Amino acid sequence: MKSHILIAIRLTLIMIVLLVVVYPLVVAGIARFAPGEGKGETISVNGKVVGYANIGQAFTRDEYFQGRPSAVDYNAAGSAGSNKGPSNPDYLKTVQARIDTFLVHNPTVQKAQIPAELVTASGSGLDPDLSPEGASVQVARVANARHLPVAAVQSLLDKHTEGPLWGLFGPSTINVLKLNVALDALKTK
Numbered sequence: 001m002k003s004h005i006l007i008a009i010r011l012t013l014i015m016i017v018l019l020v021v022v023y024p025l026v027v028a029g030i031a032r033f034a035p036g037e038g039k040g041e042t043i044s045v046n047g048k049v050v051g052y053a054n055i056g057q058a059f060t061r062d063e064y065f066q067g068r069p070s071a072v073d074y075n076a077a078g079s080a081g082s083n084k085g086p087s088n089p090d091y092l093k094t095v096q097a098r099i100d101t102f103l104v105h106n107p108t109v110q111k112a113q114i115p116a117e118l119v120t121a122s123g124s125g126l127d128p129d130l131s132p133e134g135a136s137v138q139v140a141r142v143a144n145a146r147h148l149p150v151a152a153v154q155s156l157l158d159k160h161t162e163g164p165l166w167g168l169f170g171p172s173t174i175n176v177l178k179l180n181v182a183l184d185a186l187k188t189k
Helices: 002-031 089-105 132-136 139-146 150-159 176-188
Strands: 042-045 048-052 173-175
Touching: 042 176, 048 176, 132 150, 132 173, 139 150, 150 176, 173 176
Parallel strands: none
Antiparallel strands: 042 048
């Protein structure tokens, strides 16, 4: 019995050192090779940081592409979903309000054309990306608000579409912040 307890204590101490000290140091070391050196990839305009590429932001003006709604108001410290299911009446009212708001700001779009991602929050509430379909449905509104040709805005959207990881894993995405920064740069040219 005593030998089993000593083995358990040694194994516990070894696992504490491995999982509490060694593993975090290895992960932090690997993160140094990632964009932003493990601190997150920041997006800067004229030397001023305007946001993080991996955290969604609220864009409410018509001249910007809008990302996914957030259940936590884009607060990275409180990352979470709403935990409300599709049968919850409060959730259905929230989604319907988002649909109504979207249709008011995008009068050329029919309700059936709205991708679900534009009216439902992601699991983290911080999703920085949209699908090409989620961005394409907003092109007419953005072009109209900026007095730009639809083709110019669509071309910019196409340039900012990132394919699946290694061409195999996941869907194509568009980072909303990067796209909106590029829109602002396009306007100043």
